[in-house]
Amino acid sequence: MTEKGLLVVVSGFSGAGKGSIMKRILQKYDNYALSISATTRDPRPGEMDGQDYFYKTQKQFEKMIDKDELIEYASYQGNYYGTPKAYVEKQLNSGKDVILEIEVQGATKVKELLPDTVLIFVTPPSAAELRDRLTKRATESADQIRGRLRRAVVEAEYMPTYDYILVNDDLETAVTELDEIVRAEHKKSEESSALITRLTTELKELLKGDETL
Amino acid sequence: MTEKGLLVVVSGFSGAGKGSIMKRILQKYDNYALSISATTRDPRPGEMDGQDYFYKTQKQFEKMIDKDELIEYASYQGNYYGTPKAYVEKQLNSGKDVILEIEVQGATKVKELLPDTVLIFVTPPSAAELRDRLTKRATESADQIRGRLRRAVVEAEYMPTYDYILVNDDLETAVTELDEIVRAEHKKSEESSALITRLTTELKELLKGDETL
Numbered sequence: 001m002t003e004k005g006l007l008v009v010v011s012g013f014s015g016a017g018k019g020s021i022m023k024r025i026l027q028k029y030d031n032y033a034l035s036i037s038a039t040t041r042d043p044r045p046g047e048m049d050g051q052d053y054f055y056k057t058q059k060q061f062e063k064m065i066d067k068d069e070l071i072e073y074a075s076y077q078g079n080y081y082g083t084p085k086a087y088v089e090k091q092l093n094s095g096k097d098v099i100l101e102i103e104v105q106g107a108t109k110v111k112e113l114l115p116d117t118v119l120i121f122v123t124p125p126s127a128a129e130l131r132d133r134l135t136k137r138a139t140e141s142a143d144q145i146r147g148r149l150r151r152a153v154v155e156a157e158y159m160p161t162y163d164y165i166l167v168n169d170d171l172e173t174a175v176t177e178l179d180e181i182v183r184a185e186h187k188k189s190e191e192s193s194a195l196i197t198r199l200t201t202e203l204k205e206l207l208k209g210d211e212t213l
Numbered sequence: 214m215t216e217k218g219l220l221v222v223v224s225g226f227s228g229a230g231k232g233s234i235m236k237r238i239l240q241k242y243d244n245y246a247l248s249i250s251a252t253t254r255d256p257r258p259g260e261m262d263g264q265d266y267f268y269k270t271q272k273q274f275e276k277m278i279d280k281d282e283l284i285e286y287a288s289y290q291g292n293y294y295g296t297p298k299a300y301v302e303k304q305l306n307s308g309k310d311v312i313l314e315i316e317v318q319g320a321t322k323v324k325e326l327l328p329d330t331v332l333i334f335v336t337p338p339s340a341a342e343l344r345d346r347l348t349k350r351a352t353e354s355a356d357q358i359r360g361r362l363r364r365a366v367v368e369a370e371y372m373p374t375y376d377y378i379l380v381n382d383d384l385e386t387a388v389t390e391l392d393e394i395v396r397a398e399h400k401k402s403e404e405s406s407a408l409i410t411r412l413t414t415e416l417k418e419l420l421k422g423d424e425t426l
Contacts, residue, residue, distance in 0.1 A: 126411075126412070127412055128419070149420055156416060157413075160403075160406070161402075163402060164397070164401055164402060165401075165408060165409065167408070177396070180393045180396055180397050183393055183397075184377070184397035185397070187378055187390065188376065188377055189372060189374075192372075193373070195336075196372045196373060198339075199339070199340055199369055199372075200366065200369045202339060202340030203362060203365050203366045203369060204366060207362055207363065207366070
């Protein structure tokens with residue numbers, strides 16, 4: 001029997017390097033799958049249904065809400081975005097650890113609904129480093145950067161509600177550490193109840209059955 | 214400022230290989246220290262005070278109990294055994310992760326007193342493997358082995374109260390996994406409160422001070 005995977009929610013400041021970590025962890029280890037969101041926004045050139053997003057009409061999306069088929073959803077700039085339960089469940093049941101990249105309010109909702117979820121907050125080592133990374137993107141105005149830093153102050157208030165804080169100083173180190181956290185979580189006693197039951201049964205059988213003992 | 218170490222309690226069935234894991238983890242990584250117990254039993258040839266045990270008279274030991282200087286203690290075959298607070302605190306404050314090998318009742322007491330303690334239960338992959346390891350010791354009678362297996366049934370009842378279950382199939386793997394658990398525990402948000410406070414302060418300073426943003 002395949003051990004069920006864990007649901008891992010990754011949040012963090014814009015500029016913390018979440019995207020690079022996700023991309024690298026999928027390359028490096030084969031036990032991870034990314035959650036695919038459903039959205040009502042139009043596909044951009046090159047995006048594929050069922051790979052980048054599950055594209056839905058507003059009517060279809062609202063039907064998913066009504067039928068409780070989403071773990072969480074939010075509306076952003078006139079479009080819905082949400083996490084379909086079915087896809088996540090399928091991946092978890094096949095033994096994959098499913099990573100869901102999501103902002104802080106969504107993460108809180110997921111944890112409430114699914115308390116076994118592992119919440120990880122990714123941060124650069126310092127605020128100065130965060131500002132430098134945002135500045136280097138060069139595609140954003142000073143106003144946009146200032147907006148992201150203001151948002152970071154709000155997000156930082158959520159950090160104590162996360163299970164783990166992952167400092168992304170070096171990408172490879174951060175990917176290894178994220179994997180270590182997930183590996184450790186699999187060894188939690190709550191995740192080991194099948195093992196505990198089996199050992200207890202075996203020990204009792206052994207004492208009962210083996211006359212030479 | 215040195216980050217404070219974690220107190221890690223390791224328990225497990227007799228024959229699970231706890232001793233080998235402890236020995237190897239101290240060789241392999243330099244962030245660990247073993248807790249040294251105080252005892253009223255006499256030193257055996259070759260044992261050294263402050264290395265194998267802190268040797269105490271019954272009067273000295275009972276004074277330690279009265280002055281609340283022990284994290285936990287128990288009486289076994291007419292002698293006291295206990296864990297001195299002072300030594301553990303000193304190691305933790307110097308940044309060492311302190312490993313305390315202790316049986317299940319003692320582990321429960323430590324967790325009650327110090328809730329940040331990480332409880333890890335070590336087990337062989339199966340009861341048959343446990344029996345084989347005990348049988349191979351060859352120094353024990355069938356009665357003694359049977360006694361240890363009976364004891365294992367009782368200990369197994371405590372497994373769900375542990376934070377982690379560590380299967381010791383291969384020694385090197387088990388040592389790596391124990392270290393991964395401790396590394397992950399250091400990333401818990403409760404352990405990261407200094408980091409969270411610093412980042413929040415830095416972000417606010419940055420927004421206040423930098424006029425170019």
